[in-house]
Amino acid sequence: MAERKNLEFDRPGGYAMPTGATAVQRRAAKELVTADIRLFGDQVPVHEPAPDAAATPFLSAAEPDTRLYLGDCRDVLASLPDKGSVDLVFADPPFNWEVPYEGWKDGMPRDAYERFTFDWLDGCIEALAPHGSLWVNIPDDTAAEIVMHLKRRGLTMVNWCVWHFRFGQNRDSSFIMSKVHALYFAKDPNNRRWNPKAILELSDRAAIYGDKRTMAKEEDKGMRVPMDVWYGPYWGRIQGNNAERRNQHHNQLPEVYLERVVLACSNEGDLVLDPFCGSGTTATVARAWKRRSVTVEFSEANARSAWHRITEIGMRRKGRSSGGSTAIAPKRRSLEIDPGLLEFPR
Numbered sequence: 001m002a003e004r005k006n007l008e009f010d011r012p013g014g015y016a017m018p019t020g021a022t023a024v025q026r027r028a029a030k031e032l033v034t035a036d037i038r039l040f041g042d043q044v045p046v047h048e049p050a051p052d053a054a055a056t057p058f059l060s061a062a063e064p065d066t067r068l069y070l071g072d073c074r075d076v077l078a079s080l081p082d083k084g085s086v087d088l089v090f091a092d093p094p095f096n097w098e099v100p101y102e103g104w105k106d107g108m109p110r111d112a113y114e115r116f117t118f119d120w121l122d123g124c125i126e127a128l129a130p131h132g133s134l135w136v137n138i139p140d141d142t143a144a145e146i147v148m149h150l151k152r153r154g155l156t157m158v159n160w161c162v163w164h165f166r167f168g169q170n171r172d173s174s175f176i177m178s179k180v181h182a183l184y185f186a187k188d189p190n191n192r193r194w195n196p197k198a199i200l201e202l203s204d205r206a207a208i209y210g211d212k213r214t215m216a217k218e219e220d221k222g223m224r225v226p227m228d229v230w231y232g233p234y235w236g237r238i239q240g241n242n243a244e245r246r247n248q249h250h251n252q253l254p255e256v257y258l259e260r261v262v263l264a265c266s267n268e269g270d271l272v273l274d275p276f277c278g279s280g281t282t283a284t285v286a287r288a289w290k291r292r293s294v295t296v297e298f299s300e301a302n303a304r305s306a307w308h309r310i311t312e313i314g315m316r317r318k319g320r321s322s323g324g325s326t327a328i329a330p331k332r333r334s335l336e337i338d339p340g341l342l343e344f345p346r
């Protein structure tokens with residue numbers, strides 16, 4: 001029996017809906033730009049950027065062009081020479097959780113934190129090319145505000161992904177936190193960088209159910225674009241003696257996360273921007289995959305350590321974000337399939 005395919009961006013996979021949530025959302029997007037949406041941070045004045053903060057990169061390397069600017073990203077973004085030509089933005093900001101970042105106070109009053117968030121988001125939107133994509137890594141407490149701000153700025157949500165990890169400590173006051181949101185927006189959802197073939201993984205139909213139909217496809221037999229909840233080997237939080245770990249950094253993201261974003265949403269030679277460098281995960285992955293990159297870091301010590309990783313150490317787990325299976329149930333029916341594919345790549 002032929003499968004009824006759902007290949008359109010407008011139709012979310014997995015639901016038989018007459019129109020599709022994304023189409024409904026895109027229609028609404030036009031109205032949201034002119035809607036009177038007020039958020040708490042709106043009552044705080046907009047940040048006045050320092051002039052020429054991006055006059056000279058703090059550190060730079062060639063082939064591909066890789067630059068690290070030192071300072072507050074709101075200032076650097078305001079004078080960035082690449083305004084309007086960035087293909088992909090990935091931002092993992094401080095969460096206002098009182099993390100002891102070097103130099104940066106991660107405990108602002110709520111309205112000031114929202115203002116800060118809107119200001120750097122606006123700088124990133126200005127930096128983006130018309131076909132550009134913007135990703136934000138953000139926990140529950142600010143995800144909704146970021147989504148509303150990006151919608152009122154006219155961007156369209158392509159996916160609300162979730163990065164799922166299982167390292168949380170037990171607590172009896174509420175459910176254990178095991179996710180961060182990976183918000184994927186585009187300036188123009190119909191004209192964006194999107195490379196599904198670069199990120200394919202083995203489907204559960206192939207890995208668990210032995211569904212022959214998936215192996216009868218003309219191409220990409222047994223493979224699928226990953227789901228919007230991300231987990232699996234190498235997708236845990238970077239803790240303890242993890243090979244990727246950079247000791248002096250807080251909240252380092254796994255390389256596979258950035259690899260999936262960079263491969264899906266940029267091409268070789270494209271320009272990737274990360275306004276919160278941290279340990280340099282985005283620039284490290286971008287450089288390993290021959291993308292140009294610009295990043296910004298407030299702390300000089302962090303910047304120097306990140307630069308060593310970006311230019312000297314490089315990626316530890318290149319190519320591990322795709323190809324294998326993330327099945328969470330044992331195989332039920334055998335299928336003639338390359339056994340190597342059933343393993344996640346190690």
Ligand SMILES: C[S@@+](CC[C@H](N)C(=O)[O-])C[C@H]1O[C@@H](n2cnc3c(N)ncnc32)[C@H](O)[C@@H]1O
Nearest residue numbers: 072073092104252253276278279280281297298
């Ligand atoms: C959550 S961490 C980013 C982690 C990064 N994604 C990684 O994988 O290592 C946030 C980083 O942003 C830096 N930072 C905080 N406020 C900043 C600002 N206004 N401009 C630039 N960098 C800032 C902090 O020093 C910290 O290194």
